[in-house]
Amino acid sequence: MIEADSLTKSFGATKALAGVSFSVPAGSILGMLGPNGAGKTTAVRILTTLAIPDDGQAKVAGHDVVAEAAAVRRSIGVTAQDATIDEALTGRQNLVMVGELSGLKRKAAKSRAAELLTRFDLLEAADRVTKGYSGGMRRRLDLAASLVTRPSVLFLDEPTTGLDPTSRLLMWQVIRGLVSEGTTILLTTQYLEEADELADRIVVIDHGTVIAEGTAAELKRQIGGARLSVTLAEPHPRAVAALTGLVDGDVQVSQDGRRLQAAVRSTSGLGTTVVRALDANGVVVDDVEVRPPSLDDVFFSLTGHGALDLEGETCDLQVLEGVS
Amino acid sequence: MLTTTTLAPPSPALTRSGALARLHDVVVLVRRNLIHIAREPLQLSDVTVQPVLFTLLFVYVFGSGVPIHDGSYKDFAIAGLMLLNLTTSAMGTAVGLISDITTGAIDRFCTLPMWRSAVLVGRSLADLLSSALCIAIVAVTGLAIGWRPDASAGSILAGFAIALLFSYALSWACAALGVVSKGPESAQGVGLIILFPLAIVSNAMVPTAGMPGWLQVIANWNPVSSVTAAVRHLFGNPNPSATISAWPMQHPVLAAVAWSALILAVFAPLAAHLFRQKTTG
Numbered sequence: 001m002i003e004a005d006s007l008t009k010s011f012g013a014t015k016a017l018a019g020v021s022f023s024v025p026a027g028s029i030l031g032m033l034g035p036n037g038a039g040k041t042t043a044v045r046i047l048t049t050l051a052i053p054d055d056g057q058a059k060v061a062g063h064d065v066v067a068e069a070a071a072v073r074r075s076i077g078v079t080a081q082d083a084t085i086d087e088a089l090t091g092r093q094n095l096v097m098v099g100e101l102s103g104l105k106r107k108a109a110k111s112r113a114a115e116l117l118t119r120f121d122l123l124e125a126a127d128r129v130t131k132g133y134s135g136g137m138r139r140r141l142d143l144a145a146s147l148v149t150r151p152s153v154l155f156l157d158e159p160t161t162g163l164d165p166t167s168r169l170l171m172w173q174v175i176r177g178l179v180s181e182g183t184t185i186l187l188t189t190q191y192l193e194e195a196d197e198l199a200d201r202i203v204v205i206d207h208g209t210v211i212a213e214g215t216a217a218e219l220k221r222q223i224g225g226a227r228l229s230v231t232l233a234e235p236h237p238r239a240v241a242a243l244t245g246l247v248d249g250d251v252q253v254s255q256d257g258r259r260l261q262a263a264v265r266s267t268s269g270l271g272t273t274v275v276r277a278l279d280a281n282g283v284v285v286d287d288v289e290v291r292p293p294s295l296d297d298v299f300f301s302l303t304g305h306g307a308l309d310l311e312g313e314t315c316d317l318q319v320l321e322g323v324s
Numbered sequence: 325m326l327t328t329t330t331l332a333p334p335s336p337a338l339t340r341s342g343a344l345a346r347l348h349d350v351v352v353l354v355r356r357n358l359i360h361i362a363r364e365p366l367q368l369s370d371v372t373v374q375p376v377l378f379t380l381l382f383v384y385v386f387g388s389g390v391p392i393h394d395g396s397y398k399d400f401a402i403a404g405l406m407l408l409n410l411t412t413s414a415m416g417t418a419v420g421l422i423s424d425i426t427t428g429a430i431d432r433f434c435t436l437p438m439w440r441s442a443v444l445v446g447r448s449l450a451d452l453l454s455s456a457l458c459i460a461i462v463a464v465t466g467l468a469i470g471w472r473p474d475a476s477a478g479s480i481l482a483g484f485a486i487a488l489l490f491s492y493a494l495s496w497a498c499a500a501l502g503v504v505s506k507g508p509e510s511a512q513g514v515g516l517i518i519l520f521p522l523a524i525v526s527n528a529m530v531p532t533a534g535m536p537g538w539l540q541v542i543a544n545w546n547p548v549s550s551v552t553a554a555v556r557h558l559f560g561n562p563n564p565s566a567t568i569s570a571w572p573m574q575h576p577v578l579a580a581v582a583w584s585a586l587i588l589a590v591f592a593p594l595a596a597h598l599f600r601q602k603t604t605g
Contacts, residue, residue: 048435052604073437084432088363089356100352101438103345129363145432 001026001153001184002047006056008208009042016042018208019056024186024201026152029179031199032188033299039208040188041081044157047186048078061153077146081157081188084142087131091122091141094130095148102149109148116144120174136167143174154178156187160194172197192295202295206303219298226266227293230274232258233284242281246274252300258286263301266290346439353446354453360420361454367420370413371458379405379465382529390530395562402466403483403555404528406459407548410491411523413458415515417451417495418502422511425503425602434603441596448495455491459484474560483558486580490551493587500595503602528552531564544570547583554580 002024009017017039024030034040045051047058049069058065061075085094092113099109117126120140125133130141139159146154156175160168175198179185189195195202196216204212204219212219228247232239235257243251247262254260264270271288278285361367382405387397424430424443433443463471463484473480498515505511525539526532526548532540543549549565553576556563565573572579 050431050434050603070437073435076435078432078435080428080431082428084428086356086429087427088360093356093359097352097356098432098436101349101433101436103437 002030002058002060002186004043004047004056004058007043007046007053007058008055009039009046009051009053015208017046017053020205020208020210021056022203022210022213024184026184027179027182028200029175029185029187029198031195031202032186032205033190033192033195033202033295034188034205035190035303038205040205041157042208043205044078044080044155044186044188048076048155049073074149075152077149077151077154079139079143079146079154079156079159081161085130085133085138085145088129090127090129091133091137092117092126094141095145098145099148104148112148116147120144121170136163136170139163139167139171140174143171147178152182152184154183154185156185158188158190161190168194192299196295204299204302211302212298216295219295220293222298222301225293226264226290227297228260228262228264228270228274229287229289229291230260230278230285231287232260232278233286234258236281236283238281239278239283242277242283243274246270246277261297263293263297264290346442349438349442350445350449353442354450357420357447357450358453361416361450367416367454370416371409371454372461374413375405375409375458375461376465378409379462380469382408383469386529392531392562393564396470398466398469398471400531400556400562400564401529402462402471403487403559403561404526404552405466406462406487406555407490407526407528407552408523409458409462410455410487411494411519411548412516413455414451414491414494414498415512415519416454417447417498418505418511418515419508420451421447421499421502422505423508426507430603440600440603444496444499444595444599448492448499451495452488452492455488455495456484459487471561475558479558479560483555486554486558486577486584487551489584490547490580490587493584493591496591496595497587500591500598503595503598522546522548526552527565532568533564541570544568544573547580547587549573550576550579550583 002022004023005021007017007020008015020039020043022030022032032040032043042051046053047060047065049065049072052066060072063071063075065072086097089097095113095116096106096109099112100106104112117123120143122137122140122144125137130138133141143156143159159175160171163171172194175185175187187195187198199216201213201215202219203210212222214222228243230239230243239260240251240253243260243262247264249263251260251262270290274288275285361371379402383398383401387401390397390400392400421444430443434440473483475483501515501518502511505514525543526546527543528548532543532549535543544565550572553563553565553573557566557576563576565576568574572583
């Protein structure tokens with residue numbers, strides 16, 4: 001339903017997309033994962049006819065996004081990263097307007113709006129100006145607006161960014177519902193958990209290129225069986241050397257030198273072995289954890305930096321011995 | 325791909341084209357923009373409070389100091405006040421358009437199967453309606469303080485029409501300005517720098533005869549002067565510019581229409597072009 005082939009796009013000297021290809025089969029969700037500025041939004045803008053690629057081509061619902069932009073617009077729904085609802089209008093007026101501009105008669109637009117307001121639990125606030133809506137309500141209204149014409153292809157650009165956990169779960173529920181109705185969805189997100197939860201397949205984008213593609217399970221398998229995470233009482237020069245023989249591949253060390261991570265094969269007694277090895281080298285250990293790999297780990301091992309540049313320690317981690 | 329089926333019901337009524345569909349989109353957006361004007365106090369005051377305030381201030385403050393030969397300043401000033409208000413409030417078009425672009429409202433429109441230029445046409449028409457409200461308020465305020473037109477109803481209506489034609493043309497110039505500006509604040513700033521001198525260096529509020537020679541030339545050829553003189557002429561109000569030999573002052577109605585047509589011819593395609601560029605970056 002969505003096919004992108006070697007899309008490139010530059011803004012001045014900045015290369016936002018450097019040849020991105022992927023496809024989304026009908027009725028499935030593709031999760032597009034990447035940090036801020038990776039090129040996700042640019043890809044979505046091209047596929048939704050808001051931008052023209054410098055090179056490469058793309059088809060949505062069988063239509064070329066440049067040559068047949070009008071036909072593409074008839075088949076898609078878009079929920080942009082910044083909710084594009086009209087703040088001066090009420091929720092209902094927003095939906096009716098979108099319906100009318102999509103070619104519905106006023107009466108049909110009104111009944112469709114009422115339907116969507118009910119479905120998205122916005123009926124009570126329907127006739128209030130949207131300026132006073134909460135973040136979650138805005139997102140729901142924005143999503144409702146993109147569904148007015150019952151599009152067969154839906155683009156969701158970071159639909160849950162900035163939402164509280166309850167609103168996020170509600171949004172996930174809605175998205176799952178849409179897929180079960182047969183809608184094809186391209187979902188961009190910074191949240192690995194979200195891609196893990198929702199997406200059939202995942203493409204990981206960084207610096208304008210696809211750096212990995214597959215199901216969540218496949219991506220996790222790529223980086224080995226389990227993750228070992230050790231927290232030291234204080235940084236120690238021999239800590240990495242002590243672990244090297246016990247783990248698969250590289251040991252990653254956080255900037256403060258206290259957190260070490262590595263891929264391991266989960267074996268019985270691994271925790272004991274690790275602590276003994278460190279202790280034998282005079283390293284004091286606060287915490288040892290062995291867990292299945294998360295998409296965070298996948299992302300990290302692929303890019304050498306964390307998914308979210310602003311969030312937590314993942315971004316502080318540095319690869320000590322280079323990415324294998 | 326064509327053989328895949330989805331469970332979603334087919335999209336309703338989505339095959340549309342032609343002039344009727346375009347007109348429909350324009351009507352929807354005019355309605356939307358009117359709601360905006362009505363709900364945004366600042367924008368509404370531009371066309372409601374400001375005209376009353378300007379009318380009273382100019383008539384009572386300037387009126388005493390500006391001698392008008394064949395009539396009162398009041399009778400002279402109302403046409404000028406209409407143009408002063410129309411010209412300065414034209415900024416609203418630029419500000420509104422760039423607000424829509426920066427808030428992402430335009431992005432939503434541009435992913436819909438609608439006529440994209442309806443965004444511009446809808447805005448220009450909504451602004452035309454608010455301009456009509458604006459000069460109606462100037463007229464009512466004028467009537468309340470003793471302004472009287474002295475011409476046939478047809479001629480008076482023609483006066484209103486010519487003022488609105490100019491205002492409509494100017495809104496397209498402001499649309500072009502809005503599209504290229506960095507944001508609502510910068511549009512407002514730049515708009516003020518252009519529109520305020522345009523409104524003031526004219527015969528709108530004072531006869532140009534008292535200005536320095538070089539400024540007189542500018543004022544006499546200023547489109548605002550042509551339109552103001554034309555409206556005065558059509559209202560049957562005092563029009564001191566009639567004695568000035570500059571061509572636009574001798575043929576104010578023709579000059580007013582010509583200026584408006586020229587501005588439209590240049591800026592409507594330009595605004596549409598810039599808008600297309602901006603929305604398919």
